[in-house]
Amino acid sequence: MIELVIDQRRKDLGGFEVGRVLPFARRRMVGPFIFFDHMGPAEFQAGFGREVDVRPHPHIGISTLSYLFEGEMTHRDSVGAIQPIRPGEVNWMTAGRGVTHSERFETLRAQGGRMDGIQTWIALPDGDEEIAPSFDHHEADSLPAYEGGGLTARLIAGEAFGAKSPVNIHSPMFYVHWTLEPGARAEIPAQYPERALYVARGEVEVAGQRLTEGQMAVLQPGQALVAQALSPAVVMLLGGEPVGPRFIEWNFVSSSKDRIEQAKADWRAGRMKLPDADDQEFIPLPPDPPPSPNPMS
Template sequence: MNIETNRDEPDDESSAGCDAVELVIPSRDKDLGGFSVRRVLPTAKRKMVGPWIFFDHMGPVRFPAGQGINVRPHPHINLATVTYLFEGEILHRDSVGSVQLIRPGDINLMVAGRGIVHSERERPEVTAVAHNLHGLQLWLALPEADEEINPAFYHYPAADIPSVTVEGVLLRVMMGEAYGVTSPVKTFAQTLYVEAHMQAGQALVLPQAQERAVYVAQGGLKAGDTHIAEHAMAVFSAEPGIVLTALAESRIAIIGGQTMSARFIDWNFVSSRKDRIAQARADWKEQRFAAIPGDDLEFIPLPE
Protein backbone atom coordinates (compact mmCIF):
# COMPACT_ATOMS: atom_id res chain seq x y z
CA MET A 1 0.00 0.00 0.00
CA ASN A 2 1.18 3.53 -0.69
CA ILE A 3 2.21 5.51 2.39
CA GLU A 4 3.64 8.90 3.23
CA THR A 5 6.23 8.57 5.98
CA ASN A 6 9.75 9.91 5.74
CA ARG A 7 9.96 11.58 9.13
CA ASP A 8 9.78 10.24 12.65
CA GLU A 9 6.28 10.18 14.06
CA PRO A 10 5.44 12.21 17.19
CA ASP A 11 6.91 10.82 20.39
CA ASP A 12 3.58 9.75 21.90
CA GLU A 13 4.49 6.27 23.09
CA SER A 14 4.43 5.45 26.79
CA SER A 15 6.42 3.20 29.04
CA ALA A 16 4.40 0.57 30.87
CA GLY A 17 3.99 -0.84 34.37
CA CYS A 18 4.79 -4.49 33.63
CA ASP A 19 8.56 -5.08 33.61
CA ALA A 20 8.21 -7.30 30.53
CA VAL A 21 6.48 -4.50 28.57
CA GLU A 22 9.12 -2.20 27.13
CA LEU A 23 6.75 0.18 25.36
CA VAL A 24 3.08 0.73 24.61
CA ILE A 25 2.48 2.38 21.22
CA PRO A 26 -0.92 3.96 20.52
CA SER A 27 -1.98 3.95 16.88
CA ARG A 28 -2.14 7.21 14.91
CA ASP A 29 -4.78 7.96 12.30
CA LYS A 30 -3.39 8.49 8.80
CA ASP A 31 -5.43 9.75 5.85
CA LEU A 32 -4.51 7.82 2.70
CA GLY A 33 -6.91 9.70 0.48
CA GLY A 34 -10.51 8.59 0.72
CA PHE A 35 -10.01 6.43 3.79
CA SER A 36 -7.88 6.42 6.93
CA VAL A 37 -5.77 3.78 8.63
CA ARG A 38 -4.34 3.35 12.11
CA ARG A 39 -0.54 3.38 11.88
CA VAL A 40 1.53 1.74 14.61
CA LEU A 41 5.01 1.19 13.13
CA PRO A 42 7.39 2.89 12.55
CA THR A 43 7.51 5.42 15.40
CA ALA A 44 10.12 7.73 16.88
CA LYS A 45 10.93 5.32 19.71
CA ARG A 46 10.54 2.05 17.85
CA LYS A 47 11.28 1.59 14.17
CA MET A 48 11.05 -2.22 14.01
CA VAL A 49 9.96 -5.32 15.92
CA GLY A 50 12.12 -8.13 14.59
CA PRO A 51 11.96 -7.77 10.79
CA TRP A 52 8.60 -5.93 10.92
CA ILE A 53 9.12 -2.27 10.00
CA PHE A 54 5.59 -1.13 9.13
CA PHE A 55 2.18 -1.95 10.60
CA ASP A 56 -1.15 -0.45 9.45
CA HIS A 57 -4.64 -1.39 10.62
CA MET A 58 -7.20 -0.65 7.86
CA GLY A 59 -10.75 -0.10 9.00
CA PRO A 60 -13.18 -1.42 9.77
CA VAL A 61 -14.67 0.94 7.23
CA ARG A 62 -18.04 0.98 5.45
CA PHE A 63 -17.83 2.33 1.90
CA PRO A 64 -21.01 3.58 0.21
CA ALA A 65 -21.78 2.43 -3.33
CA GLY A 66 -19.38 4.03 -5.79
CA GLN A 67 -16.50 4.31 -3.33
CA GLY A 68 -13.73 2.00 -2.12
CA ILE A 69 -10.02 1.24 -2.22
CA ASN A 70 -8.34 2.56 -5.36
CA VAL A 71 -4.57 2.75 -4.78
CA ARG A 72 -2.77 3.55 -8.03
CA PRO A 73 0.52 1.87 -9.05
CA HIS A 74 3.43 2.68 -6.73
CA PRO A 75 6.87 1.15 -6.09
CA HIS A 76 8.72 -0.67 -3.28
CA ILE A 77 12.29 -1.89 -2.82
CA ASN A 78 14.21 -4.11 -0.37
CA LEU A 79 11.13 -5.23 1.60
CA ALA A 80 8.23 -7.69 1.54
CA THR A 81 4.61 -6.71 2.15
CA VAL A 82 2.05 -8.87 3.94
CA THR A 83 -1.65 -8.17 3.40
CA TYR A 84 -4.28 -9.86 5.56
CA LEU A 85 -8.01 -9.14 5.55
CA PHE A 86 -10.59 -9.75 8.25
CA GLU A 87 -13.39 -8.57 5.96
CA GLY A 88 -13.77 -7.41 2.36
CA GLU A 89 -11.69 -7.94 -0.78
CA ILE A 90 -8.76 -6.26 -2.55
CA LEU A 91 -7.57 -6.84 -6.11
CA HIS A 92 -3.77 -6.95 -6.23
CA ARG A 93 -1.80 -6.41 -9.43
CA ASP A 94 1.97 -6.09 -9.76
CA SER A 95 4.81 -5.67 -12.23
CA VAL A 96 5.77 -9.37 -12.15
CA GLY A 97 2.36 -10.08 -13.70
CA SER A 98 0.40 -11.17 -10.61
CA VAL A 99 -3.37 -10.62 -10.57
CA GLN A 100 -4.80 -11.87 -7.28
CA LEU A 101 -7.96 -11.33 -5.27
CA ILE A 102 -7.12 -11.01 -1.58
CA ARG A 103 -9.94 -12.36 0.59
CA PRO A 104 -10.37 -12.80 4.36
CA GLY A 105 -8.03 -15.35 5.88
CA ASP A 106 -5.57 -15.40 2.96
CA ILE A 107 -1.93 -14.39 3.32
CA ASN A 108 -0.45 -12.45 0.45
CA LEU A 109 3.31 -11.96 0.46
CA MET A 110 4.77 -9.56 -2.08
CA VAL A 111 8.57 -9.55 -2.20
CA ALA A 112 9.84 -6.26 -3.60
CA GLY A 113 13.54 -7.17 -3.64
CA ARG A 114 15.34 -5.03 -6.23
CA GLY A 115 12.06 -3.35 -7.12
CA ILE A 116 8.36 -3.96 -7.75
CA VAL A 117 5.31 -1.87 -8.62
CA HIS A 118 1.80 -2.79 -7.49
CA SER A 119 -1.73 -1.45 -7.27
CA GLU A 120 -4.54 -2.20 -4.84
CA ARG A 121 -8.07 -1.68 -6.06
CA GLU A 122 -11.54 -3.17 -5.77
CA ARG A 123 -13.52 -4.83 -8.55
CA PRO A 124 -16.45 -2.87 -10.04
CA GLU A 125 -18.80 -5.57 -8.75
CA VAL A 126 -17.64 -4.73 -5.21
CA THR A 127 -17.72 -0.95 -5.45
CA ALA A 128 -21.15 -0.99 -7.12
CA VAL A 129 -22.76 -1.62 -3.71
CA ALA A 130 -22.07 -0.59 -0.13
CA HIS A 131 -19.36 -2.81 1.33
CA ASN A 132 -16.94 -3.24 4.22
CA LEU A 133 -13.15 -3.46 4.42
CA HIS A 134 -11.08 -4.46 7.44
CA GLY A 135 -7.55 -5.80 7.62
CA LEU A 136 -3.86 -5.39 8.34
CA GLN A 137 -0.95 -4.49 6.13
CA LEU A 138 2.59 -5.06 7.31
CA TRP A 139 6.06 -4.67 5.83
CA LEU A 140 9.05 -6.90 6.46
CA ALA A 141 12.60 -5.64 6.03
CA LEU A 142 14.49 -8.20 4.00
CA PRO A 143 17.87 -9.36 5.34
CA GLU A 144 20.72 -7.42 3.78
CA ALA A 145 21.75 -10.46 1.73
CA ASP A 146 18.23 -10.66 0.22
CA GLU A 147 17.46 -6.99 -0.33
CA GLU A 148 18.19 -7.13 -4.07
CA ILE A 149 16.62 -10.51 -4.90
CA ASN A 150 14.21 -10.79 -7.81
CA PRO A 151 10.69 -9.51 -7.05
CA ALA A 152 8.02 -12.15 -6.49
CA PHE A 153 4.46 -12.67 -5.26
CA TYR A 154 3.16 -15.57 -3.14
CA HIS A 155 -0.50 -16.27 -2.39
CA TYR A 156 -1.57 -18.59 0.44
CA PRO A 157 -5.33 -19.29 0.64
CA ALA A 158 -6.97 -19.28 4.06
CA ALA A 159 -7.27 -23.08 4.07
CA ASP A 160 -3.47 -23.40 3.94
CA ILE A 161 -2.85 -21.33 7.08
CA PRO A 162 -2.59 -23.66 10.10
CA SER A 163 -4.71 -23.16 13.21
CA VAL A 164 -4.40 -24.56 16.72
CA THR A 165 -6.30 -24.19 19.98
CA VAL A 166 -4.21 -23.47 23.09
CA GLU A 167 -5.95 -23.35 26.49
CA GLY A 168 -9.21 -22.69 24.67
CA VAL A 169 -7.77 -19.84 22.58
CA LEU A 170 -8.11 -20.23 18.81
CA LEU A 171 -4.86 -19.28 17.04
CA ARG A 172 -3.72 -19.04 13.43
CA VAL A 173 0.03 -19.24 12.84
CA MET A 174 0.39 -16.93 9.86
CA MET A 175 4.17 -16.88 9.54
CA GLY A 176 6.97 -18.69 11.32
CA GLU A 177 6.63 -21.27 14.07
CA ALA A 178 4.66 -21.01 17.31
CA TYR A 179 2.68 -23.26 19.66
CA GLY A 180 4.07 -26.35 17.94
CA VAL A 181 2.75 -25.32 14.52
CA THR A 182 4.69 -24.11 11.46
CA SER A 183 3.20 -21.88 8.76
CA PRO A 184 3.91 -22.66 5.09
CA VAL A 185 4.35 -18.95 4.29
CA LYS A 186 7.82 -18.13 2.99
CA THR A 187 10.17 -16.27 5.33
CA PHE A 188 13.61 -14.73 4.82
CA ALA A 189 14.58 -14.26 8.47
CA GLN A 190 13.22 -15.68 11.70
CA THR A 191 9.70 -14.25 11.60
CA LEU A 192 6.72 -14.46 13.96
CA TYR A 193 3.13 -13.58 13.04
CA VAL A 194 0.22 -15.16 14.92
CA GLU A 195 -3.43 -14.14 15.11
CA ALA A 196 -5.47 -15.02 18.20
CA HIS A 197 -9.17 -14.69 19.02
CA MET A 198 -9.62 -14.56 22.79
CA GLN A 199 -12.73 -14.51 24.94
CA ALA A 200 -12.93 -12.37 28.10
CA GLY A 201 -10.90 -13.95 30.89
CA GLN A 202 -8.88 -16.27 28.66
CA ALA A 203 -5.09 -16.31 29.07
CA LEU A 204 -2.32 -17.00 26.56
CA VAL A 205 1.44 -17.35 27.02
CA LEU A 206 3.43 -15.36 24.45
CA PRO A 207 5.62 -17.44 22.12
CA GLN A 208 9.36 -16.85 22.36
CA ALA A 209 11.27 -14.67 19.90
CA GLN A 210 14.23 -12.29 20.07
CA GLU A 211 11.78 -9.41 19.63
CA ARG A 212 7.98 -9.49 19.85
CA ALA A 213 4.95 -7.28 20.18
CA VAL A 214 1.17 -7.62 20.42
CA TYR A 215 -1.37 -5.42 18.63
CA VAL A 216 -4.98 -5.31 19.84
CA ALA A 217 -7.21 -5.00 16.77
CA GLN A 218 -10.32 -5.46 18.93
CA GLY A 219 -10.92 -5.65 22.68
CA GLY A 220 -8.29 -5.18 25.38
CA LEU A 221 -5.57 -7.11 27.21
CA LYS A 222 -3.56 -7.13 30.40
CA ALA A 223 0.06 -8.23 30.79
CA GLY A 224 0.93 -8.17 34.47
CA ASP A 225 -0.36 -4.79 35.64
CA THR A 226 -0.15 -3.20 32.19
CA HIS A 227 -3.36 -2.53 30.27
CA ILE A 228 -3.07 -2.79 26.47
CA ALA A 229 -5.98 -0.88 24.99
CA GLU A 230 -7.78 -1.46 21.72
CA HIS A 231 -5.73 -0.23 18.74
CA ALA A 232 -2.48 -0.14 20.75
CA MET A 233 0.67 -2.24 20.45
CA ALA A 234 2.76 -3.47 23.40
CA VAL A 235 6.42 -4.28 22.77
CA PHE A 236 7.77 -6.99 25.08
CA SER A 237 11.17 -8.02 26.34
CA ALA A 238 12.52 -11.52 25.70
CA GLU A 239 11.48 -12.63 29.21
CA PRO A 240 9.90 -16.11 29.04
CA GLY A 241 6.45 -17.02 30.30
CA ILE A 242 4.69 -13.70 29.67
CA VAL A 243 0.93 -14.17 30.05
CA LEU A 244 -1.69 -12.12 28.20
CA THR A 245 -5.19 -11.99 29.68
CA ALA A 246 -8.19 -10.80 27.65
CA LEU A 247 -10.28 -8.13 29.38
CA ALA A 248 -13.01 -8.51 26.73
CA GLU A 249 -13.50 -10.48 23.56
CA SER A 250 -10.29 -9.65 21.69
CA ARG A 251 -8.69 -10.12 18.31
CA ILE A 252 -4.92 -9.72 18.48
CA ALA A 253 -1.85 -9.98 16.26
CA ILE A 254 1.44 -11.21 17.71
CA ILE A 255 4.46 -10.16 15.64
CA GLY A 256 8.21 -10.43 16.05
CA GLY A 257 11.31 -12.35 15.07
CA GLN A 258 15.05 -11.90 14.97
CA THR A 259 16.74 -8.57 15.55
CA MET A 260 17.68 -6.89 12.26
CA SER A 261 20.25 -4.24 11.38
CA ALA A 262 19.03 -0.65 11.09
CA ARG A 263 16.91 0.34 8.10
CA PHE A 264 16.10 3.64 6.42
CA ILE A 265 12.52 4.31 5.32
CA ASP A 266 11.45 7.02 2.88
CA TRP A 267 7.99 7.02 1.31
CA ASN A 268 7.49 3.44 0.05
CA PHE A 269 11.17 2.57 0.07
CA VAL A 270 13.01 0.62 2.78
CA SER A 271 16.71 -0.21 2.63
CA SER A 272 19.84 -0.68 4.71
CA ARG A 273 21.50 1.92 2.43
CA LYS A 274 20.57 5.57 2.04
CA ASP A 275 22.08 5.70 -1.43
CA ARG A 276 19.82 2.84 -2.55
CA ILE A 277 16.76 4.83 -1.51
CA ALA A 278 18.07 7.88 -3.38
CA GLN A 279 18.46 5.70 -6.47
CA ALA A 280 14.92 4.30 -6.10
CA ARG A 281 13.49 7.82 -5.82
CA ALA A 282 15.30 8.85 -9.00
CA ASP A 283 14.19 5.69 -10.80
CA TRP A 284 10.54 6.26 -9.90
CA LYS A 285 10.69 9.93 -10.87
CA GLU A 286 12.05 8.95 -14.27
CA GLN A 287 9.63 5.97 -14.51
CA ARG A 288 12.40 3.38 -14.82
CA PHE A 289 10.55 0.76 -12.75
CA ALA A 290 8.75 -2.04 -14.60
CA ALA A 291 5.08 -1.36 -15.36
CA ILE A 292 2.08 -3.41 -14.26
CA PRO A 293 0.57 -5.37 -17.17
CA GLY A 294 -3.02 -4.18 -17.59
CA ASP A 295 -2.64 -1.31 -15.09
CA ASP A 296 -0.05 1.03 -16.59
CA LEU A 297 -2.05 4.15 -17.43
CA GLU A 298 -1.58 6.01 -14.14
CA PHE A 299 0.72 6.07 -11.11
CA ILE A 300 1.32 7.85 -7.82
CA PRO A 301 3.90 10.61 -8.30
CA LEU A 302 7.02 10.75 -6.11
CA PRO A 303 6.41 13.11 -3.15
CA GLU A 304 8.86 15.97 -3.31
Protein backbone atom coordinates (compact mmCIF):
# COMPACT_ATOMS: atom_id res chain seq x y z
CA MET A 1 0.00 0.00 0.00
CA ILE A 2 0.96 3.66 -0.33
CA GLU A 3 2.10 5.35 2.87
CA LEU A 4 2.50 8.91 1.59
CA VAL A 5 2.34 10.87 -1.68
CA ILE A 6 4.79 13.76 -2.08
CA ASP A 7 4.25 16.43 -4.74
CA GLN A 8 7.36 18.03 -6.19
CA ARG A 9 7.94 21.67 -5.24
CA ARG A 10 9.14 23.73 -8.20
CA LYS A 11 12.21 25.81 -7.45
CA ASP A 12 14.11 28.26 -9.68
CA LEU A 13 17.87 27.74 -9.39
CA GLY A 14 18.68 30.79 -11.51
CA GLY A 15 17.30 30.38 -15.02
CA PHE A 16 16.62 26.67 -14.55
CA GLU A 17 13.72 25.10 -12.66
CA VAL A 18 13.84 21.87 -10.70
CA GLY A 19 11.13 19.91 -8.95
CA ARG A 20 12.31 19.12 -5.41
CA VAL A 21 10.82 15.99 -3.84
CA LEU A 22 13.22 14.96 -1.05
CA PRO A 23 13.83 15.99 1.65
CA PHE A 24 10.20 16.52 2.64
CA ALA A 25 8.85 17.62 6.01
CA ARG A 26 7.00 14.36 6.61
CA ARG A 27 9.61 12.11 4.97
CA ARG A 28 13.23 13.19 5.09
CA MET A 29 14.72 10.07 3.46
CA VAL A 30 13.81 6.87 1.60
CA GLY A 31 16.46 4.28 2.38
CA PRO A 32 19.75 6.18 1.94
CA PHE A 33 18.19 8.67 -0.54
CA ILE A 34 18.17 12.07 1.18
CA PHE A 35 17.79 14.41 -1.80
CA PHE A 36 15.78 14.00 -5.01
CA ASP A 37 15.50 16.75 -7.63
CA HIS A 38 13.84 16.50 -11.03
CA MET A 39 15.91 18.81 -13.27
CA GLY A 40 13.58 20.29 -15.87
CA PRO A 41 12.11 19.36 -18.21
CA ALA A 42 13.23 22.56 -19.90
CA GLU A 43 13.80 23.75 -23.44
CA PHE A 44 16.89 25.91 -24.06
CA GLN A 45 17.70 28.09 -27.04
CA ALA A 46 21.30 28.20 -28.21
CA GLY A 47 23.31 30.96 -26.56
CA PHE A 48 21.49 31.01 -23.20
CA GLY A 49 23.25 32.70 -20.28
CA ARG A 50 25.82 31.21 -17.93
CA GLU A 51 23.55 31.79 -14.95
CA VAL A 52 22.05 28.36 -15.69
CA ASP A 53 25.39 26.68 -14.93
CA VAL A 54 25.95 25.32 -11.43
CA ARG A 55 29.16 26.95 -10.20
CA PRO A 56 31.66 25.02 -8.02
CA HIS A 57 30.23 24.11 -4.63
CA PRO A 58 31.10 21.59 -1.87
CA HIS A 59 29.64 18.39 -0.42
CA ILE A 60 30.40 16.05 2.47
CA GLY A 61 28.87 12.78 3.64
CA ILE A 62 27.06 11.70 0.46
CA SER A 63 27.34 10.27 -3.01
CA THR A 64 25.66 12.27 -5.78
CA LEU A 65 24.06 10.44 -8.70
CA SER A 66 23.19 12.31 -11.89
CA TYR A 67 21.00 10.63 -14.52
CA LEU A 68 19.52 12.24 -17.65
CA PHE A 69 16.55 11.44 -19.85
CA GLU A 70 17.46 14.21 -22.31
CA GLY A 71 20.26 16.73 -22.74
CA GLU A 72 23.90 16.87 -21.68
CA MET A 73 25.95 18.49 -18.95
CA THR A 74 29.62 18.44 -17.98
CA HIS A 75 30.84 17.53 -14.50
CA ARG A 76 34.16 18.90 -13.16
CA ASP A 77 35.41 18.14 -9.64
CA SER A 78 38.28 18.54 -7.20
CA VAL A 79 39.52 14.95 -7.66
CA GLY A 80 40.29 15.84 -11.29
CA ALA A 81 37.31 14.34 -13.11
CA ILE A 82 35.94 16.08 -16.20
CA GLN A 83 33.03 14.08 -17.57
CA PRO A 84 30.10 14.88 -19.85
CA ILE A 85 26.95 12.94 -19.05
CA ARG A 86 24.35 11.97 -21.64
CA PRO A 87 20.98 10.21 -21.43
CA GLY A 88 21.06 6.79 -19.76
CA GLU A 89 24.55 7.26 -18.31
CA VAL A 90 25.52 7.56 -14.64
CA ASN A 91 27.79 10.12 -13.00
CA TRP A 92 28.49 8.87 -9.45
CA MET A 93 30.53 11.17 -7.21
CA THR A 94 31.35 10.19 -3.64
CA ALA A 95 32.01 13.25 -1.51
CA GLY A 96 33.07 11.49 1.68
CA ARG A 97 35.20 13.85 3.75
CA GLY A 98 34.86 16.61 1.16
CA VAL A 99 34.68 17.33 -2.56
CA THR A 100 33.81 20.29 -4.76
CA HIS A 101 32.29 20.17 -8.23
CA SER A 102 30.50 22.13 -10.93
CA GLU A 103 27.93 21.28 -13.60
CA ARG A 104 28.17 23.19 -16.86
CA PHE A 105 25.97 23.22 -19.96
CA GLU A 106 28.41 24.05 -22.77
CA THR A 107 26.89 21.66 -25.33
CA LEU A 108 23.33 22.86 -24.73
CA ARG A 109 24.55 26.46 -24.82
CA ALA A 110 26.14 25.88 -28.20
CA GLN A 111 23.36 23.81 -29.77
CA GLY A 112 20.17 24.41 -27.77
CA GLY A 113 17.82 21.59 -26.85
CA ARG A 114 15.97 19.95 -23.97
CA MET A 115 17.23 19.13 -20.50
CA ASP A 116 15.45 16.56 -18.36
CA GLY A 117 16.91 14.38 -15.64
CA ILE A 118 17.16 13.45 -11.99
CA GLN A 119 19.83 14.27 -9.43
CA THR A 120 19.86 12.39 -6.15
CA TRP A 121 22.04 12.42 -3.05
CA ILE A 122 22.65 9.13 -1.28
CA ALA A 123 23.74 9.44 2.34
CA LEU A 124 26.86 7.46 3.21
CA PRO A 125 26.45 4.96 6.06
CA ASP A 126 28.12 5.21 9.46
CA GLY A 127 31.80 4.43 9.05
CA ASP A 128 31.92 5.67 5.45
CA GLU A 129 30.97 9.32 5.89
CA GLU A 130 34.62 10.41 5.90
CA ILE A 131 36.02 8.18 3.14
CA ALA A 132 38.20 9.66 0.40
CA PRO A 133 36.30 11.46 -2.36
CA SER A 134 36.06 9.73 -5.75
CA PHE A 135 34.25 9.85 -9.08
CA ASP A 136 32.99 7.16 -11.48
CA HIS A 137 31.19 7.31 -14.81
CA HIS A 138 29.15 4.44 -16.26
CA GLU A 139 28.00 4.21 -19.87
CA ALA A 140 24.36 3.32 -20.51
CA ASP A 141 25.20 -0.06 -22.06
CA SER A 142 27.12 -1.11 -18.94
CA LEU A 143 23.93 -1.09 -16.82
CA PRO A 144 21.63 -4.14 -16.56
CA ALA A 145 18.54 -3.71 -18.74
CA TYR A 146 15.30 -5.53 -19.57
CA GLU A 147 12.65 -5.09 -22.26
CA GLY A 148 9.32 -6.86 -22.66
CA GLY A 149 5.57 -6.53 -22.23
CA GLY A 150 5.60 -2.79 -22.88
CA LEU A 151 8.27 -2.21 -20.23
CA THR A 152 11.85 -1.05 -20.71
CA ALA A 153 13.89 -1.12 -17.50
CA ARG A 154 17.42 -0.09 -16.54
CA LEU A 155 19.02 -0.80 -13.15
CA ILE A 156 20.94 2.38 -12.41
CA ALA A 157 22.46 1.47 -9.05
CA GLY A 158 22.27 -1.25 -6.42
CA GLU A 159 20.57 -4.64 -6.70
CA ALA A 160 17.02 -5.54 -7.77
CA PHE A 161 15.16 -8.04 -9.95
CA GLY A 162 18.06 -10.50 -9.65
CA ALA A 163 20.52 -8.06 -11.24
CA LYS A 164 23.36 -5.90 -9.90
CA SER A 165 24.54 -2.54 -11.23
CA PRO A 166 28.31 -1.90 -11.59
CA VAL A 167 27.97 1.39 -9.65
CA ASN A 168 30.05 1.16 -6.47
CA ILE A 169 27.45 1.74 -3.77
CA HIS A 170 28.15 1.90 -0.02
CA SER A 171 24.95 0.49 1.51
CA PRO A 172 22.09 -1.78 0.34
CA MET A 173 19.89 0.15 -2.13
CA PHE A 174 18.25 0.08 -5.53
CA TYR A 175 17.52 2.69 -8.20
CA VAL A 176 15.64 1.76 -11.39
CA HIS A 177 14.45 3.61 -14.51
CA TRP A 178 11.24 2.30 -16.09
CA THR A 179 9.66 3.38 -19.39
CA LEU A 180 6.14 1.97 -19.78
CA GLU A 181 3.71 1.88 -22.67
CA PRO A 182 0.02 2.51 -21.88
CA GLY A 183 -1.44 -0.51 -20.09
CA ALA A 184 1.93 -2.04 -19.27
CA ARG A 185 2.24 -3.57 -15.79
CA ALA A 186 5.39 -4.04 -13.71
CA GLU A 187 6.01 -5.33 -10.21
CA ILE A 188 7.70 -3.33 -7.46
CA PRO A 189 9.55 -5.92 -5.36
CA ALA A 190 9.30 -6.09 -1.55
CA GLN A 191 13.06 -6.65 -1.26
CA TYR A 192 13.89 -3.49 0.74
CA PRO A 193 12.29 -2.02 3.87
CA GLU A 194 12.02 1.47 2.37
CA ARG A 195 10.81 2.04 -1.20
CA ALA A 196 9.35 4.80 -3.31
CA LEU A 197 8.13 5.36 -6.85
CA TYR A 198 8.48 8.69 -8.67
CA VAL A 199 6.50 9.55 -11.81
CA ALA A 200 8.75 11.59 -14.09
CA ARG A 201 6.29 11.56 -17.02
CA GLY A 202 2.75 10.37 -17.59
CA GLU A 203 0.40 8.63 -15.17
CA VAL A 204 0.47 5.28 -13.37
CA GLU A 205 -1.77 3.45 -10.93
CA VAL A 206 -0.40 1.74 -7.80
CA ALA A 207 -2.57 0.04 -5.15
CA GLY A 208 -5.68 1.59 -6.70
CA GLN A 209 -4.28 5.13 -6.55
CA ARG A 210 -3.55 7.30 -9.58
CA LEU A 211 -0.15 9.02 -9.56
CA THR A 212 0.67 11.82 -11.96
CA GLU A 213 3.81 13.54 -13.21
CA GLY A 214 5.87 15.05 -10.39
CA GLN A 215 4.51 12.81 -7.62
CA MET A 216 6.45 10.38 -5.45
CA ALA A 217 4.62 7.57 -3.67
CA VAL A 218 6.37 6.26 -0.55
CA LEU A 219 5.35 2.62 -0.16
CA GLN A 220 4.62 0.65 2.97
CA PRO A 221 7.13 -2.14 3.59
CA GLY A 222 6.69 -5.85 3.20
CA GLN A 223 4.50 -6.22 0.13
CA ALA A 224 5.22 -6.42 -3.59
CA LEU A 225 3.01 -4.04 -5.57
CA VAL A 226 2.12 -3.68 -9.24
CA ALA A 227 2.30 -0.41 -11.15
CA GLN A 228 0.18 -0.03 -14.29
CA ALA A 229 0.76 2.73 -16.83
CA LEU A 230 -2.35 4.77 -17.62
CA SER A 231 -0.45 6.65 -20.36
CA PRO A 232 3.09 6.54 -21.75
CA ALA A 233 5.08 6.85 -18.52
CA VAL A 234 8.59 7.24 -17.14
CA VAL A 235 8.99 6.03 -13.57
CA MET A 236 11.91 5.90 -11.14
CA LEU A 237 12.00 3.28 -8.36
CA LEU A 238 14.26 3.90 -5.39
CA GLY A 239 14.94 2.76 -1.86
CA GLY A 240 17.04 0.54 0.32
CA GLU A 241 18.14 0.02 3.88
CA PRO A 242 17.99 3.14 6.10
CA VAL A 243 21.38 4.49 7.20
CA GLY A 244 20.07 6.34 10.26
CA PRO A 245 19.18 10.00 10.89
CA ARG A 246 21.16 12.63 9.03
CA PHE A 247 21.45 16.39 9.36
CA ILE A 248 21.35 18.37 6.14
CA GLU A 249 22.33 22.02 5.74
CA TRP A 250 22.96 23.62 2.37
CA ASN A 251 25.10 21.04 0.47
CA PHE A 252 26.38 19.25 3.57
CA VAL A 253 25.02 15.99 5.01
CA SER A 254 26.27 14.31 8.17
CA SER A 255 25.26 12.34 11.24
CA SER A 256 26.99 15.10 13.25
CA LYS A 257 25.93 18.75 13.53
CA ASP A 258 29.48 19.61 14.56
CA ARG A 259 30.84 18.08 11.35
CA ILE A 260 28.51 20.26 9.29
CA GLU A 261 29.65 23.36 11.19
CA GLN A 262 33.26 22.39 10.43
CA ALA A 263 32.46 21.97 6.74
CA LYS A 264 30.79 25.40 6.68
CA ALA A 265 33.84 26.95 8.31
CA ASP A 266 36.17 25.20 5.85
CA TRP A 267 34.21 26.45 2.84
CA ARG A 268 33.92 29.96 4.22
CA ALA A 269 37.70 30.08 4.84
CA GLY A 270 38.63 28.68 1.41
CA ARG A 271 40.09 25.45 2.79
CA MET A 272 38.23 23.18 0.32
CA LYS A 273 40.02 22.74 -3.01
CA LEU A 274 38.15 23.88 -6.11
CA PRO A 275 38.15 21.86 -9.36
CA ASP A 276 41.42 22.51 -11.24
CA ALA A 277 39.47 22.90 -14.48
CA ASP A 278 36.90 25.26 -12.96
CA ASP A 279 38.47 27.33 -10.19
CA GLN A 280 37.62 30.91 -11.22
CA GLU A 281 34.33 31.19 -9.36
CA PHE A 282 32.30 29.41 -6.71
CA ILE A 283 29.00 29.54 -4.83
CA PRO A 284 29.49 31.30 -1.48
CA LEU A 285 28.12 29.85 1.74
CA PRO A 286 24.63 31.26 2.28
CA PRO A 287 23.99 33.12 5.54
CA ASP A 288 22.67 31.12 8.46
CA PRO A 289 18.89 31.41 8.82
CA PRO A 290 17.80 33.75 11.61
CA PRO A 291 16.87 32.05 14.88
CA SER A 292 13.18 31.34 15.29
CA PRO A 293 11.42 33.54 17.89
CA ASN A 294 9.52 30.41 18.93
CA PRO A 295 11.92 27.59 19.88
CA MET A 296 9.18 25.02 19.25
CA SER A 297 8.41 26.22 15.68
